Amino acid sequence: MTALAETEVFSALGDPTRWQVLVALAERGEGSATVLARELPVSRPAVIKHLLVLDRVGLVGSRKVGREVLYSPRTERLEATARRMAELARAWDTRLAALKKLAEG
Amino acid sequence: MTALAETEVFSALGDPTRWQVLVALAERGEGSATVLARELPVSRPAVIKHLLVLDRVGLVGSRKVGREVLYSPRTERLEATARRMAELARAWDTRLAALKKLAEG
DNA sequence: ATCTTTTGTAACCCAGGGGTTGCACATCCC
DNA sequence: GGGATGTGCAACCCCTGGGTTACAAAAGAT
Incomplete structure (x- = not known):
């Protein structure tokens, strides 16, 4: 139900250096590996791997310009994801309140 | 700046079975390992480890009742986290727009 | 044609983390 | 006291994944 698709995005965002890559990209708007x-603080192949991960979950996109590949954040x-998290939090909140009321009642 | 504290929460949410633990907990409101x-589909020690991770980043809390420890989602x-993600998305959005305008201008 | 820069990938290393079993200690129930 | 049932660890296994170096091929520059 509230299933696995989420966790992929989270695990993509869950690595510190990958996060750095994303941030760096967001700051410059667009950039090659x-x-x-x-x-x-990491090598180019490392950066590429991170970009591939981010790409797979749709957090960045890429366009080819001449010989170089420019990545940009999506x-x-x-x-x-933020919206879905907020929704989920709200849903759980009301459910927890209901359960608590039930327990006390 | 937009730093490392985030990634901990993300990596905590990034594991499928850990996510299952959280969901299961949210559904029943409270429960022991x-x-x-x-x-x-996993053993109790595994569940405990996951709960500890979730606890460290503040996604669950625990209270001791007699001999058992009851966990509940926070x-x-x-x-x-959802809010901060939304903020960040907005910030990046405007920045990307600005950069694009600058490039075209 | 040649020299430089960048990409693409393969091969490899290694730590960490998710998972298990097993056992000692605490609680509760009767 | 004794038998269930729970918790808390320690010890261990195994594999994924983040990181590296190294090299070939493609695209620019001169």
């Missing part, structure tokens, strides 16, 4: 690797995905 | 383990944490 090589450029990002220059300002991050904010809709973040928004969507 | 043993009870949860009975309806989940929705505030979920809400808070």
